[in-house]
Amino acid sequence: MERTLILAKPDALQRGLVGRLLTRFEQKGLKLAGLKLMVMTPEIAAQHYEAHEERPFYPGLVRFMTSSPIVAMAIEGIGAIAICRKLMGATFGCNAEPGTIRGDFGVSNSFNLVHGSDSPEAAEKELALYFKAEELLEYDLNSFQWIYDPVEELGQEG
Numbered sequence: 001m002e003r004t005l006i007l008a009k010p011d012a013l014q015r016g017l018v019g020r021l022l023t024r025f026e027q028k029g030l031k032l033a034g035l036k037l038m039v040m041t042p043e044i045a046a047q048h049y050e051a052h053e054e055r056p057f058y059p060g061l062v063r064f065m066t067s068s069p070i071v072a073m074a075i076e077g078i079g080a081i082a083i084c085r086k087l088m089g090a091t092f093g094c095n096a097e098p099g100t101i102r103g104d105f106g107v108s109n110s111f112n113l114v115h116g117s118d119s120p121e122a123a124e125k126e127l128a129l130y131f132k133a134e135e136l137l138e139y140d141l142n143s144f145q146w147i148y149d150p151v152e153e154l155g156q157e158g
């Protein structure tokens with residue numbers, strides 16, 4: 001199992017799309033391990049977007065991400081990081097394929113509704129920026145028995 005950080009960005013919250021975004025991840029068969037409505041502080045933004053600090057879009061990105069609340073989600077599943085990136089679609093809404101979140105709900109290069117960690121290292125770092133260890137819950141999701149093959153994929157005895 002892998003965990004990844006997903007953010008519903010300020011545009012998603014302001015446009016009333018948070019529920020529909022969360023549904024995309026749920027209906028795919030991913031498990032919610034953490035959920036939080038919060039404001040991204042300038043301190044969190046600086047750490048989260050450290051790698052983009054020198055890019056021309058950085059000041060606008062930080063302004064956007066700190067302008068209004070976000071919803072942080074910890075999403076779990078086998079291969080969750082790559083699966084979530086696929087569900088999100090390409091970075092720019094104008095390029096993102098229909099059927100993806102960014103392809104279906106937006107057209108902007110910057111107001112693109114959703115963030116998802118892009119590697120296991122990023123997921124670990126980013127989850128720690130938004131969630132304390134005890135806010136990430138361990139529980140059995142009953143539906144996993146029908147989402148995965150329990151013997152082949154979950155390693156349970158047949």
Ligand code: UDP
Pocket residue numbers: 057061090091109110111112114115116118
């Ligand atoms: N971004 C932007 N202009 C750009 C490139 C990126 O405003 O030319 C913003 C956009 O909101 C994007 C975020 O910066 O989601 C992080 O960029 P990245 O390349 O990491 O894209 P992502 O991983 O979100 O697809």
Ligand code: MG
Pocket residue numbers: 118
């Ligand atoms: Mg990125």
